[in-house]
Amino acid sequence: MEPLDLELEEGELELPSEPMHLNMGPAHPAMHGTVRCVLELSGETIVKADVQIGYLHRGFEKMCERGTWAQVFPYADRLNYVSPMLNNVGYALAVEKLCGIEVPERCQWYRMALGELARISDHLTCTGAMAMELGAFTPFLWFVKARDMIWDILEEETGARLTHSFGRIGGMAAPPTAAFKELCKGSLPQVLHLMEEGEAMLLKNRIFLDRLEGVGTISGADAVALSWTGPCLRASGIPYDVRRVYPYLKYDEVDFDVPVGKNGDNLDRFLVRLQELRQSMRIIAQVLDRMADDGPVNAYAPGVMLPEKHDVYTTIEATIQHFKLVMEGAKVPKGEVYSYTEGGNGELGFYLVSDGSGTPYRVRIRPPCYPITGGLQKLITGAMLSDIIPTFGSLNMIGGECDH
Amino acid sequence: MSKAALEKLQATFGDAILETHSDCGDDTALVKAESWKPICEFLRKDPQLDFDYLVDLCGVDYPERAAQKQRIEVVLHLCSIGKRHRLRLKARVGSGEDEELEGAEIDSVTSIWPGANWFERETYDMLGVTFRGHPDMRRILMYPEFVGHPLLKTYPAQRTQPLVAYRTEEEAGVPLEKQAPFGDDEGLAFPRNDHDRDAEDPRTKLNPHKTEAI
Incomplete structure (x- = not known):
């Protein structure tokens, strides 16, 4: 005799259940402390999801309207606090575009080198944290050790490990130190070695791969429609990289590949970041070859740049100039500008409006991970509860940037 | 371009x-x-x-x-x-x-x-x-009780927002004695006088039910 339930559809075998509501975050360790997901579950499947942000909102844009143009740099540091140098450079380029200043070649190479170092630290943090959230604690330590070497270089250059405030309108706070090239050449092979060790531990781990592969898949067209950029978009197969498509600084003069994924799942996002690390190292090697050892770093822009300290102490003109620049701020020409660079997570844009005074009229940041986090709801609806962790980890949401 | x-x-x-x-x-x-x-x-x-x-x-x-x-x-x-x-x-x-x-x-x-x-x-x-025609026109960075829109030029940067009032018993569905254990001073060690000008705002009147319950 045949069993009775053969004729039944599979769905009819499930017991009817009330939907369950679950709050995930903002204090959940995998939510980075800044995101709350309100979920409606049927069993372990997510039926509805509402992603809520804003727990780290600090009024960045409002604060910028109260100081001078130069006083935005420390705030910009705290947007993406994993790669502050990229924000610094991005903001400096935006103001320079509005002022019509071009910084000397040496500064452009220097900004590229520091920016790529910051990108390495950003990607190392993201991939390491993602592995840790899936239970692989050791590779996280490998990656953080590698990141610390990057921070050692940045500390040597800027004096701070995390919030450098090193950018200036029309240049950098200081020229490269004498040891900069040596430090990079010494550390980067070690960073690569550590990264490869960590990578080898993860990419042969069946549990790790199973939780990434085919989870959180998004097609290229959908990703573009959701305004995704950066590694997350490239993992879906769209080779859009601001450094390649709209080159700034000297990115058109260096050789690098834009790694793309195929499936747009978590594994692809993970692998794209690992490949980008290697490309960043390739860029840094070329930059070190081509950056001159001496020459000016700051542009000649007396209305914007602070005068030399020596002149400030010895001449009245420089003293007055210094005083006016500090008290009133650099006068940026009236107008509006949108300038964009490739940040750690994608297109980092600054839309600036100036009314011609020393204070910004409006500083609008386009944080790359804001629209990416906006797409999280789409990725996790219909998935399993435990898929949120790797999916959210692979998006690399940075609270400071996303919540402004 | x-x-x-x-x-x-x-x-x-x-x-x-x-x-x-x-x-x-x-x-x-x-x-x-x-x-x-x-x-x-x-x-x-x-x-x-x-x-x-x-x-x-x-x-x-x-x-x-x-x-x-x-x-x-x-x-x-x-x-x-x-x-x-x-x-x-x-x-x-x-x-x-x-x-x-x-x-x-x-x-x-x-x-x-x-x-x-x-x-x-x-x-x-x-x-x-x-x-x-937006499908979900809610606040996103601020909390729902926030008053005003902070990036308006007329919004003073130093304004203090009124404290969010307790939910009532009916709204929360929880008996009052099980709600947050703070009194009218919001659990602060010092009185906050910044909110006098918002006194008309009913939301700043903290938990009228609480005193009754005690």
């Missing part, structure tokens, strides 16, 4: 394009707020323009333009990934003094670019522009 997009817009929409400029190399068109959505649809669908990627949507407040009903400028940045060109689109809406905005409404473009969803919510949250 492409001048061609600007020319094509002017040829197609004529009077709806109020102003164009290309300062700093950013092609910009100021358009009538009424034609906001048709223009966006055209930019998305036209095969030569093909703006498939919405870069950014934000707003800027110009209180001095309130009399012309052009107080808030909604700014949209677009890019075409395939065609490699960019465009900035602006429209001005709304009037009103101080923080009372009137008629600050514009069509939502979420049906054209789904990525506009959070950007429009943020613009609503920060500047009070309502987007008609």
Whole structure:
């Protein structure tokens, strides 16, 4: 005799259940402390999801309207606090575009080198944290050790490990130190070695791969429609990289590949970041070859740049100039500008409006991970509860940037 | 950037394009707020323009333009990934003094670019522009009880917000003795006098039920 339930559809075998509501975050360790997901579950499947942000909102844009143009740099540091140098450079380029200043070649190479170092630290943090959230604690330590070497270089250059405030309108706070090239050449092979060790531990781990592969898949067209950029978009197969498509600084003069994924799942996002690390190292090697050892770093822009300290102490003109620049701020020409660079997570844009005074009229940041986090709801609806962790980890949401 | 997009817009929409400029190399068109959505649809669908990627949507407040009903400028940045060109689109809406905005409404473009969803919510949250046809017009960065829109130029940067009142017994569905154990002073060690001017606001009256229960 045949069993009775053969004729039944599979769905009819499930017991009817009330939907369950679950709050995930903002204090959940995998939510980075800044995101709350309100979920409606049927069993372990997510039926509805509402992603809520804003727990780290600090009024960045409002604060910028109260100081001078130069006083935005420390705030910009705290947007993406994993790669502050990229924000610094991005903001400096935006103001320079509005002022019509071009910084000397040496500064452009220097900004590229520091920016790529910051990108390495950003990607190392993201991939390491993602592995840790899936239970692989050791590779996280490998990656953080590698990141610390990057921070050692940045500390040597800027004096701070995390919030450098090193950018200036029309240049950098200081020229490269004498040891900069040596430090990079010494550390980067070690960073690569550590990264490869960590990578080898993860990419042969069946549990790790199973939780990434085919989870959180998004097609290229959908990703573009959701305004995704950066590694997350490239993992879906769209080779859009601001450094390649709209080159700034000297990115058109260096050789690098834009790694793309195929499936747009978590594994692809993970692998794209690992490949980008290697490309960043390739860029840094070329930059070190081509950056001159001496020459000016700051542009000649007396209305914007602070005068030399020596002149400030010895001449009245420089003293007055210094005083006016500090008290009133650099006068940026009236107008509006949108300038964009490739940040750690994608297109980092600054839309600036100036009314011609020393204070910004409006500083609008386009944080790359804001629209990416906006797409999280789409990725996790219909998935399993435990898929949120790797999916959210692979998006690399940075609270400071996303919540402004 | 492409001048061609600007020319094509002017040829197609004529009077709806109020102003164009290309300062700093950013092609910009100021358009009538009424034609906001048709223009966006055209930019998305036209095969030569093909703006498939919405870069950014934000707003800027110009209180001095309130009399012309052009107080808030909604700014949209677009890019075409395939065609490699960019465009900035602006429209001005709304009037009103101080923080009372009137008629600050514009069509939502979420049906054209789904990525506009959070950007429009943020613009609503920060500047009070309502987007008609948006599926989920809520605050996003601020909490629901927040009063006002912080990025308006008339919003004082040092303003303190009224404290969020306790939920009532009916609303929370929890008996009062099981709610947060704070008294009228919100658990602070020192009295807060910043809220006197908001005394009329019923929400600052903290938990009227609590005293009764005790």
